[in-house]
Amino acid sequence: MARASADRTLFFFEKPSAMRQLQRFFKAPTTICVSAEGHLLAAQEPAAIRPAWKAWRFDDLPIALDEIPVAYARNRSGASHAGRIEAIRGALQGVDRVIIATDPGREGSMIAWEVLEHLGYRGRVERLRLGALDEVSIRRAFAALAREPDSGERDYAAYLEALCRRYEDWHLGLNGTRAVSLRLRPPAFREPWRFGGVQTPTLAILADLERRIRDFVPRDFFKVAMPVETETGAALTLWHAPKERIFDRAEADAIREAAAGWSGPLSVVQKDVRRPPPRLFSKDTLARRCAKRFGWDPQRTAATAQDLYDSGFLSYPRTESEHLPESQSGDAAAILAAIAGCLDDVAELVPAGEAIVVRRGPRGHYVKDPGEHHAIVPLRKVPRRGELGPEAWRLWELVAKSYLAAHLPDGIDARTTVAAEVATPPGPKRFAVTGSVVRAPGWRAVYGSEAEDEDPVPGKARRDDEPTTGRLPPLRDGAAARATDATVETAVTEPPRRITRGELPVVMGRLIDQVEDPVLRRALENPANPNEPRGLGTAATRDAVLPKLEKSHYVVLAKGKDPAITVTEAGLAFIDAVRRVFPAYGDPVGRAVFEADLAEIGRAPSRAEAVRRAEEFRQRTRARLDALIAAVAGSERLAVAAPSPDGAGRPPTPAMVAFATALAARKGLRLPRGLKQDAAICRRFLDAHAEQREAAAPGAPRPPTPAMRRYAEALARENGLDKLPDDAATDFSACRRFLDAHAAPRPDAPAKPSPRKPAPRRRTRPPAGADRHADTSN
Structure with missing residues (x-):
């Protein structure tokens, strides 16, 4: 694209809402504003690149490309972004300088840079880093832009890091999923075994916890009470x-x-x-608190916080930091005064002047360098009651009260x-x-x-x-x-607690809390920023991992406001296969260290150095792919029994729960955790503690167990029947139907599952869209 002769500037925004927030600052007629709508380009599917890759054949692996072709992405309504990109092409004509004003962070950088590179723009590029969209923050961002003539060069490094993450996601998801599904997946499992650089080690964390819970044996321990009199x-x-x-x-x-x-x-x-007071909120800790208090899933919290950021009421929400820079301590008085005028119930608590407490250092709230993005905090611009929807108001109030608490004195007991x-x-x-x-x-x-x-x-x-x-x-x-x-x-003694939906992003970000080995803990430390140890994925993308694991049937969620995560038999079998063949992909600590090396691309001091690091990473990724495919090719298929009809991840029937509860009460047993949510756990309990069935004569119906028959007889009496029907007394299936019909569901028992559909015929190739499995959680 030709360089322009006029000194015209184009501002490139991520969303129209952000563009509207800033347009009032642009008075010059030589200023042009355009906006994306998220990513305007997307990596192409394998079959679109080469039709032969549509079929899943192990001999085609590894499928590796120097660069992944892109195509026009689509918006939420399904319409192509081709028109928007062509509009940006036209707007770039005659432009001498582009200022990228997308959301801060590598994803925002990628949204703009991938379009500029696709259109062949070669003019000057600068980066406006907007940590918030209120007037004070915007003016500070422009002042920083004036002091950083090389902001565009450094932002290109962030773009290359994001591009490398997508490069690995695409290759690892494509090749790993096909390889383990074709060669390692047992015949009992019909769904593809989806593989990903972040989701696989995340599943490994959950699977290790699942094993500890299942293997846990309760033990009695003793405390001694001594009443005394003075x-x-x-x-x-x-x-x-x-x-x-x-x-x-x-x-x-x-x-x-x-x-x-x-x-x-x-x-x-x-x-x-x-x-x-507690620390301020990062994206993950805010998601955890909203899950605990409101029952929101992390994606709902992230979307609500993003809306508040776009409206200028919160600082940038996709952050891993729980601290503020020391330079912003002077903002506290104005922000607290704004909160006082908005929240009547705490207005009298808001300190003023010297009464404001500013805690500095890692144990406080203000540090010299909080990282790429500081904690989520309210701004001088505050909403009026009725201006926000109920969910947005609740979240803003939660963040505002956290900020207020951070500037009040310690509690004393x-x-x-x-x-x-x-x-x-x-x-x-x-x-x-x-x-x-x-x-x-x-x-x-x-x-x-x-x-x-x-x-x-x-x-x-x-x-x-x-x-x-x-x-x-x-x-x-x-x-x-x-x-x-x-x-x-x-x-x-109690087993470990299951990780909940709202806690999983925190676990991924603070992997160090899950590790006991001091050597591994040292490997997870981050010398550049001790407050943010190495973890899995990024703050902006961790929310997407759990839905992927659910879609793959590796995990299921229990009931409740913040449901616990249970790993299914398929998930356990998948992790066992991965660790047997290629242990590195089932190692969360190793993955966290790997991602820390990946982040060095974004910290490159120059474009040339970023390009060199990115090329080394691509070569390393291809070498890892070759090693993965070679390891899978030389491994035997995992021997795993077929899941039972009431397999893991499916709730037990009300009759199973009632039978297990009655059996536990009669024998003085404790019901294992998860029995009321997971049929496999319930079945193991019944198999272990119910009396053995009487042997049936050849051709005769299988009789119910004595315990089942006694329970059915008790239900018959409760329902006013003279006796148990003959078929229910002699036939196991008839007795089961009687129990299902007459056992009243317990208030906390899960709903009876719908009948299972017949298993489909084995496909010779995956269903349409099966390649949309790549782990894009980076």
Whole structure:
């Protein structure tokens, strides 16, 4: 494209809404504004590039290209973007300079650069980085643009990083899915085994947790309670509940016997405990909070936050940071004043002047360098009630209150711990109890009774807190007391918690919290930004991974506001196959380190260096593909039994749940986690604990188990029948139908699944669109 002679500037926006926000700043007649509508170009499908690639043949693999051809993408209504690109082509005529004003980040850079390169534009390019769309932020962005003459060169590096991510996604999704589906997938599984650079190691995290939950064996452990009475008549109960749990009942009994005869002084320690406010929101932590509070899925939260950003009410939402730059601490007074004028219920809490608390450093809210994008915060521009829809208002209010809390004093609790040391045969043991009183609510006044403790680490068992009590009697340190009794209390260990839908993006971003090995933890540290350790995917794309895993039937979601994720038999089998053949693709830590190397492309100091790094990455990707296909070619198909009709991922029938519940009550058993949501878990429980069936004569109908028959007879009596129908008493299938018809669904039981459709005939080639499996979550 020819260079222009006139000094004309074209601003390239990502969306029309953002263009309208900024057009009021452009007065010059030589200024032109255009906008995209998301990505205007898309990678072509294999069959569109070469028709022979439509059929799935292992001998064609690996399919590798130096560059992936692109075609016009389509908007949400299905219309082609060809017209919009041609309009941009016309607008570029006579333009000397293009200023990219898309959303900050590599995806925004790619949206503009891929169109400019497709149209052959060779003029000057600069990058306007808009962290927010309010007037102050816009003016700051223009001031920064004036100070950065090489902004376009550095932005080209971000574009190449995004292009390399798409390059790997396309190649790995295409070749990996076809290879493992054709050579490793057991005949029992008919769906393609979709493969992806991010979704596969993410599934590995969930599968490892699923194995730990399934293999978990509950164990009884013991706590010793010691009621005591002081010389003044005050009474309270102290507990021996060490972090190293007591699993030996004899040891617990020995401690109890010694405690029953104890007398001596009480240690009373009083201290003030400061509770600082929580961190500000990143995209992932905001999604987690909205899932917990509102029941939103992460994509719904992201879309609502994006709308608020486009309207100028929130800062850029696709961020991994929970901190603000120190340079923005001076904005707090104006933003808090705006919040005070908008939220009547907290207006009186808003500090002014010197009362504003600014916490600096990694443990605070302001740091020297918060990363590419800072935390999500409100702006000076605030919405009026009724201006936003109910969901947008709830999210804005959540972020605004978080910002307010961050600038209020710490909460202070007066904490009293009463303890006694008891001499026992195993050695001296500490008995204690703690009581707390709020001395100063501080930031918690923003939330009142809704002030939440720190969120637990997803995928971990609930921690044992120190025994507490609501109120302690007045006591002095050293007060004489004696035990009036001692008892042993039994508790049961719990398995790890399942990761929920809202927690998964946090798990992917903070993979370091899931790792115990100190060597692996060091590998996940990020020296460039210690507050953001290495993780899987990017903040902008993690939300897309779970829907891909669901579509592949690797996972299912339970019921509830923020549903837990369960890995199916297909998901477990897939991960086992991948790890057996090519372990690197089932290694979350290795993938996180790999992605950190990929991010170095975007940090290249010049265009030439970015091009060199990108070419090295493409060569590395092709080498990995060759190794993957060679490993799959030399491996045997995984031997896995066919899923049962009530297989994993499908809910059990109401009769199965009722039968398992009755069986557990009669035998004094605990129902395993997930039994009411997963038929496979329910079936394993019934197979393990129901009585063996009576052997049937050849040709005779299979009889029901004795337990099934007893339960059916009880239901018959409850429903006013004289006796159980003869066929239900002698035929297993008839008994099952009777139970399904008469067992009342429990309030928390899942709905009865629809009948399964007959399995389709095995296809010689995948269904149309089957290649749309590539993991675009990067």
